[in-house]
Amino acid sequence: MAKIVDRKPLSLLEKTNIPQILKGLYITLVNFFRPKVTLQYPDQRPVIPNNYRGVPTLVKDPNEREKCVSCQLCEFVCPPKAIRITPGTISEEADTAHVEKAPQEFEINMLRCIYCGLCQEVCPEEAIFLQDIYSINGLSREELVFNKSKLYELGGVLPDKHYKWDKKRDDALHGNENH
Amino acid sequence: MTEENKTVTVTIDGLDVEVPPGTNMIEAAALLGKEVPHYCYHPKLSVAGNCRMCLVEMGMPMRDRATGEAILDEEGNPKIGWMPKPAIACATEAAPGMRIKTDSELVKNCQEGVMEFLLxxxxxxxxxxxxxxxxxxxxxxxxxxxxxxxxxxxxxxxxxxxxxxxxxxxxxxxxxxxxxxxxxxxxxxxxxxxxxxxxxxxxxxxxxxxxxxxxxxxxxxxxxxxxxxxxxxxxxxxxxTWFLKRTPSICTESSTGTNTEVWSREGVIYRITPRRNDAVNDTWMTDSGRELYKLVDSEKRLKAPAINGGPAVLKEALERAAEFIQGGSIAYVGSGRASVEEQYLLKAMVKQAPGDAHLIGRFGPGDGLLLAADRNPNVRGALLTGLIDKVPEAHLKALSKKIDSGAVKTLLVHNEDLLAVGITTAQLKKLNIVYLGTHENATSAAAKVTIPTLTVFEKSGSFVNQQFRLQGFAQAVPGPAGVMPDMLVLSRLLALVSKQECALDNAEAIWASMNKELPAFKGVTFKDSNISDGGLLLDGSTFKSFNFFDSQTLHYDPQTS
Amino acid sequence: MDPITLILKVVYALVMISVVMTCAGYCVLAERKVAAWIQGRVGPNRASLPFITAIPIIGPFLQKLGIWQLPADGLKFLFKEDPVPGHVNKVYYFLAPVLALVPALMTMVAVPFGQYWDEAGVGHPLILANIDIGILFILAVSSLGVYSIVLAGWAANSKYPFFGSIRASAQMVSYELTMGLALLPVLMWANTADGIGGLTLSNVVASQDGLWLAFIQPLSAFLFLIALFAETNRLPFDMAESETDLVGGFHTEYGSFKFGLFFTAEYAHIVMGSALFVLLFLGGWNFLPFLAAPWPHTLVGSVLSVLWFFFKVCFMIFFFIWVRWTLPRFRYDQVMHMGWNTLLPWALVNLVFNTFLIGFLDKA
CATH class of the missing domain: 3.30.70.20 (Alpha-Beta Plaits)
Structure with a gap:
């Protein structure tokens, strides 16, 4: 149902529009003297909040273990299909042999990425993070397909809350004391 | 109605369903589209009943012990005596009047409890x-x-x-x-x-x-x-697995015609699994059949046409091949691994440029399960299409003789290696060989014209297995760039040889023609050949007297068939 | 006329042109800066010159002010590729931008911009050509500007420029009437005493020695101001461009230097319009109402009077820009409705009222 709004009839002065124009001029004049909000971008940099969604990166845990196990959930969830993973196996001699799986290659096409953060949200290993890098560029398309080493270089090391695989290895070494 | 054909009516969650006697509750519920979760039960294995996931509530109509009369409640319906404890659906057979609850509070509690223990x-x-x-x-x-x-x-x-x-x-x-x-x-x-x-x-x-x-x-x-x-x-x-596309296919390992599923992603095949067909392979397949996809991406794959070993344009290669075929004194070596459609086209070619048509028999020990002694998936197809009129032999002695005598000067080989069947390299060198095939071999090396074709995973078509069951397979992945399906290569070649347009350039047209020409395929349409479940049993009684040298498999017995 | 006077006249003219053109140029910068500030932005502040910007304090200050944006923009207009669309009428297409700038610059001939005193202490206006039909000349010549817009629209041979030019010409014709009618009482007032002075602007300025005409005839001033906005095609009256519905209006098909000419002409119009308004209603170079100029009747006084006049003009230019970034554009029918149904009757009423008033005052 349409709602009828009662409009106050205009006074004679208001019908000339002059008071409104003067008010408008006053408002713009006040704004004229207000401090400016522009950020002088290349010289000044914005403060990046913690939950900012920048370039997706791969991270390692403080023990330098690559956290990605190439479960490919991010590849699956990625709306623009920017992620491409070649799964691989960790050799049985390696320190982290009990993790069994690690990406052989991990590519994110930054020309496709829409920074939606779904990969970070879906990651069961907390291995992919959209961190604070927001400005990337390159001279060719190939350059902007970030490979695994580039992604780890950008991601660096992030603190780990769980160390779930380390716990698992401890369990495997010491067994279950309840048994 | 005989005693065996009687059905049993059970009521599952208030819905009646008629099932054959001996059906267990899981299958009965499945007929109603209801899922009873289960782990240890498998339709083709014995019942173990150890996972306890399929617990359901069960009840039977109460009967008066003295008279055996059904006890009725106030409304005149039979009174149901519910079992005090849940029963496992996999090991409980349907009985007349049986009531089953699959989603009651008790059942849900059981399922939650079992899940919790499993996890x-x-x-x-x-x-x-x-x-x-x-x-x-x-x-x-x-x-x-x-x-x-x-x-x-x-x-x-x-x-x-x-x-x-x-x-x-x-x-x-x-x-x-x-x-x-x-x-x-x-x-x-x-x-x-x-x-x-x-x-x-x-x-x-x-x-x-x-x-x-x-x-x-x-x-x-x-x-x-x-x-x-x-x-x-x-x-x-x-x-x-969630990336993989599943395409119904047929195993080419032997004449069993195991139904398979090809799992591929973006043109790469990752694995082959069996597809359930209770008349052929149940839910099983051989390990060796699963390896066959590795042939797709092989180094020996032929990827470009060649004339005298040098690279050539497809059109030129086809024209040169047509010249050889028109030259006469020709013989054909078809393939028991080619689809029915391709064999029919080759037959059309034989009609156009007459010559002996051979097929190479492949045999190995059968294991009585899914690996048949006849290692060609489609020998029956060649018989039905009329390409050959007797069971192929492992050695082409007749052809060898004709080559020696000079009666055969040109040979059209479809994806077979003649070196393996008693023809020598010296003999091959004497011939003008036109080779249509997927991989390099001694014959392709000796061929004057080589035209690459596609593997079973890269094209669609149909096979006739040892039971004379017509089963279709679909294209799972695209072939190498520029390589045409065998069907198209043959129809183009046919057009060049016959110097007129070839109407048989697609599966529909080929099937329409086969319908008309071949009695065994009467009434079979293109769609029938591609049915993914079950296949279509053709009439193979004409070949009843033939000895196929085939062995027993899961659902085939050479003695009775 | 002796050759020296002739050469002097040419030199004067060149000096005037360069001043007005520079003014027009910096109007563009002012427009961008004022717009930015009103919108909470900083405006152009990146263009710099290598050595001057290196000077501490002043260099960065000038850069922040965007001073070097003007030469940068000008050079860009000059050196850009100058494409001529294939479908245009070439002769008119080239003629239109020239026609736009010429009248805008010609009006300044009759605009006085200050005062000097001869040995006898008698004040004379500083003006290039002190012709006695001054205001009429200005009105006549500035009205020629509409031809450039019509020509540009016609020559472009495409629909949006054509719409723009049709709208602009109709608007200019409509508001010219109001403008003329609003001017008549001013001239009558300026000539009340003895009828001497005619149509020269210096006479109008002289008559505002005590009180500015804006206070004596506020309605005339108001009507003239509105008409002035319409004549200069400034927002809220920029029917000729109205980039939201006509892409670029009459100059849609123009680029590089030819577009630059239109651009400069528009701002030259603003400079001239501001000067005219200051002369007619804001007392010209007179100091303040009822206050005699505090500067002596010497060369210094002349310079200061020019600067004072220039200051007032600058304020008017700022006012033009200020209004542009405050008010939205009128719809075309609103423009026409206001021109003919509101402003014209009021201008007539104003004329009649002032005629009676002046007649009454003269008699008394």
Whole structure:
């Protein structure tokens, strides 16, 4: 149902529009003297909040273990299909042999990425993070397909809350004391 | 109506369903579209009843002990005596008047409880588990589980990378001890090597001492494993299942015509699994048949046409081939691995430029299960299309003689190596060979014209298996760039040889023509050949007297067929 | 006329042109800066010259002010590729931008911009050509500007420029009437005493020695101001461009230097319009109402009077820009409705009222 709004009839002065124009001029004049909000971008940099969604990166845990196990959930969830993973196996001699799986290659096409953060949200290993890098560029398309080493270089090391695989290895070494 | 054909009516969640006697509750519920979750039950294996996931409530109409009359309630309906405890649906057969509840409060409590116990020691390593995406544990945990864990103690630790055999790797932590693999090895593969050792939560699947799971059906244990415990060493960590496209196909290993499913992603095949066909292969297939996809991406693959060994444009190659064929003194070597459509086209070619048509017989020991002695998937197709009129032999002695005598100067070979069938290199050199095929071999090396074609995974068509069952296969992946399907190559060649447009340049047209020309295919349409479930049994009675040198398989007996 | 006077006249003219053109140029900068500040932005502040910007304090200050944006923009207009669309009428297409700038610059001939005193202490206006039909000349010549817009629209041979030019010509014709009618009482007032002075602007300025005409005839001033906005095609009256519905209006098909000419002409119009308004209603170079100029009747006084006049003009230019970034554009029918149904009757009423008032005052 349409709602009828009662409009106050205009006074004679208001019908000339002059008071409104003067008010408008006053408002713009006040704004004229207000401090400016522009950020002088290349010289000044914005403060990046913690939950900012920048370039997706791969991270390692403080023990330098690559956290990605190439479960490919991010590849699956990625709306623009920017992620491409070649799964691989960790050799049985390696320190982290009990993790069994690690990406052989991990590519994110930054020309496709829409920074939606779904990969970070879906990651069961907390291995992919959209961190604070927001400005990337390159001279060719190939350059902007970030490979695994580039992604780890950008991601660096992030603190780990769980160390779930380390716990698992401890369990495997010491067994279950309840048994 | 005879006694055996009587059906039993049971009521599941208030809905009546008629089932054959002997049907268990899981199958009966499935007829109504209701899912009773289960792990250890498998339709083609014996019932173990050890997972307890399929618990349902069951009741029977009450009868007066004295008179045997049904007791009725106030409204005149039979009074139901509900069992005080739930029953396992897999081991309970339907009985007349039986009532089943699959979603009552008790059943839900049972399912939640069973799920919780199954997950107590589960490592929850879905991110690195190959079963993820097709895992019953995942599915039932979301559908019937309680959603959160109450378990705060340390989980059990078990060996993670046990190699049970050359092709099967076991992750013991994920095993829920359903014993499907044990029963399969014992009952189907007849290679009783698997068993459980230790007790309680120490229970572990293992091979008998000194044995290993190395029979040609070992990978079926991976297929039937409801969780990620048994994994295929070949497919392990290669690709997640949710990316893979499933295409119905037919195994080309032997005349059994095992129904398969080809799992591919973006033009790359990752694995082949069996597709259920109760008239052919049930739910099984051979390990050797699963390896066949590796031929697709082989180094020996022919990818470009060649004339005298040098690269050529397809058009030129076809024209040169047509010249050879028109030159006369020609013989044909067709293939028992080609589809019915291709064999029919080759037959059309034989009609156009007459010459002897041969097929190469391939034989090996049959194993009585799914590997038949006749190792060609489509010899019956060649007989039905009229390409050949007798069962092919392993050695082409007649052809060899004709080559020696000079009666045959040109040879059109469809994807076969003649060196393996008693023709010598010296003989090949004397001939003008036109080779249409997928891979390099001695014949293609000696060929004057080579035209690449596609493998079974890259084209669609149909085979006729040992039961004269017509089964279709679909294209799973695209072929190498620029390579045309055999069907198109043959029809183009036919057009050049006959110097007129060839109408048989697509499957519909070929099937329409086969309908008209061949009595066995009367009434069979293009769509029938592509049916993905079951296949279509053709009339093969004409060839009843033929000795196919074939062996018994799961659903075929050469003596009775 | 002796050759020296002739050369002097040419030199004067060139000096005037360069001043007005520079003014027009910096109007563009002012427009961008004022717009930015009103919108909470900083405006152009990146263009710099290598050595001057290196000077501490002043250099960065000038850069922040965007001073060097003007030469940068000008050079860009000059050196850009100058494409001529294939479908245009070439002769008119080239003629239109020239026609736009010429009248805008010609009006300044009759605009006085200050005062000097001869040995006798008698004040004379500083003006290039002190012709006695001054205001009429200005009105006549500035009205020629509409031809450039019509020509540009016609020559472009496409629909949006054509719409723009049709609208602009109709608007200019409509508001010319109001403008003329609003001017008549001013001239009558300026000539009340003895009828001497005619149509020269210096006479109008002289008559505002005590009180500015804006206070004596506020309605005339108001009507003239509105008409002035319409004549200069400034927002809220920029029917000729109205980039939201006509892409670029009459100059849609123009680029590089030819577009630059239109651009400069528009701002030259603003400079001239502001000067005219200051002369007619804001007392010209007179100091403040009822206050005699505090500067002596010497050369210094002349310079200061020019600067004072220039200051007032600058304020008017700022006012033009200020209004542009405050008010939205009128719809075309509103423009026409206001021109003919509101402003014209009021201008007539104003004329009649002032005629009676002046007649009454003269008699008394």
């Amino acid at each position: 107590v020691n589960h490592p929850l390593d879905c991110p690195i588990c190959d079963q993820a995406g097709e895992c019953s544990l995942q599915e039932f945990a979301t559908d019937y589980g309680r959603g959160a864990s109450r378990y705060i103690e340390k989980k059990n630790v078990k060996p993670k990378r046990t190699r049970l055999g050359p092709r099967v790797t076991l992750d013991d932590e994920r095993c829920i001890l359903c014993s499907r693999c044990v029963r399969f090895s014992k009952e189907i593969a007849k290679d009783d090597v698997l068993g459980f050792i230790d007790r309680g939560s120490y229970s572990t699947l293992t091979c008998y001492p000194g044995e290993s799971l190395d029979n040609n059906y070992s990978l079926n244990t991976v297929d039937i494993c409801p969780v990620g415990a048994l994994t295929s060493t070949d497919f392990r960590f290669k690709m997640r």
